[in-house]
Amino acid sequence: MAVSGGPDSLALLLLAHAACGADRIAAATIDHGLRPESAAEADFVAGLCAELGVAHTTIRVEVDEGNLQANARSARYLALGQWHDEARVSAVMTAHHADDQAETLLMRLNRGSGVSGLAGIRSTAEIPGWGGTLFRPLLRWRKTELEAIVAGAGIEPVRDPSNTDEQFDRARVRRFLEEQDWIDPAMLAASAEHLEDAWRAIEWFAAEDWETHVVPDSDQQGRGFRYYANVPRAVAIETIGRIITELGGTASRGEAARAFDRLWQGENASLAGVLAVPGTERLEGTGITMRVWRFAPEPPRSST
Template sequence: MFRENLARFGFAEARLGIAVSGGPDSLALLLLAHAACGPQRIAAATVDHGLRVESADEAAFVADLCGELGVEHATLRVQVEEGNVQANARAARYLALGQWHDEARVSAVMTAHHADDQAETLLMRLNRGSGVPGLAGIRSTAEIPGWGGTLFRPLLRWRKRELEDIVAAAGINPVLDPSNVDEQFDRARVRQFLEGQDWIDPAALAASAEHLEDAWRAIEWFAAEDWETHVVPDSNEQGRGFRYYANVPRAIAIETIGRIVTELGGTATRSDAARAFDRLWQGENASIAGVLIVPGTERIAPTENELAGVTMRVWRFSPEPPRRNQ
């Protein structure tokens, strides 16, 4: 199944990087990649966040194992800013992996996210009221956050216990991260909840997230088409602007609204864009991040015969005029 996943995503012959923490999941990924690709087509990296006294020894453990397997290895030491430790550690980790991705000349960096991780993510995001992009969960492929390059998660159809069995069969004692069972973190609480429910199938939840990923990629594709075919430049008193012939379902229009706002120098969340869509659909002006959007209609005639035309909804985007001092 591992080789099939490499082929499915176009990585059958690629040189691949692997993020290896020393835990059972990433060690299983290392072993699977070593068996499928051989040591010359893979490279491994361990990020040392310096948050626990054991972290340096854990990185050295992975380096020694990679040496035994004949796999190139790098230890990436990072500084984690104060505040939200988990979020800041994640940002620092991906930045380091992105830089290493380029230096190691790999086509993608593989991480060991698996079906149980996917099930946890889906439940957490359902509980937050996430839309389709959030419910799509952990993507099979994505950009490395904050850097670019490609992340690849080839284990999203594997259960955690399957990965643990691979490591145990190899006679390797993995690193155990205490944060995985620390109930101050939401993920750890969700993980313990799932472990106590014999009627919930994490593999089925992960499959649902995969279907949602397919749906989200379809929305992304249609949103790109919407941008190309229904958005045109529109000069106005404030300078640069756009006309948007809004004739697509709400989920796609939300993406296009956000992209237009970005093109005009603003930043819009999907929630912002959704609220703007709802106002515009009712014929009301909307404002996002310094961008004014005015709804209207235009009659589009394919020929000189006006009776043959159609009336289309058109929304005009422009920088908000400066406010007058009271």
């Protein structure tokens, strides 16, 4: 599990220790080196783990310049992925909780995110940029509950000043939620959980759509696909994205959505080096006419 020394991750450590025992868990602390105190904080976690009999590893990473929080997150998950493989743990656990989930949902609502984004922090997922299982068992717990566990154990946790630094969007959203007595973060987190269920349903139907409605295009010598588009827009967007990937490109969901809209209106769509052409096809033996969209690498542009 990832343990930074903050109250959330310390509560995760204590809960896992109580539920599983010391021999079945291990902890890793990522030292980003962004604050002078970070090395001492990692040593603090190492000492606590030694008292509990839990195996512990400190991993020091370098964070690229630019978007500090995003780059730190990427470096952290890559380090945890490598540790996951080297330590041969079955899953990496993080201490994301209901308040984190509520903040994430509000931030993504404000950005106009689709169902995938509004599903928020997934309860289970792949370790970003690596693979392997990422498990977040505390998404139904409130932050106050986790802090009470740590306080009850007589432990003074680490306090990261970036959590209250309002140059970061999350800190501003956090303060906003704290000031609202009519918003229940636990209910926002429950809504995100329902949206996660909806998103997993879309993923399932998109996998079925790929298997049943996408075929190699014989007219393109195996370098293209025919897509018999007969599903709701949210599912078709996922299928379009997968077709683009199979043809060697990369398209965001927003780009795939715009391609869907053009194709639905009977217009060609071009994205990530792939040309999609709308049409219809009469199915043999049934007499049914279906919408069919053809995807193939774009032809080279003329230099003249």
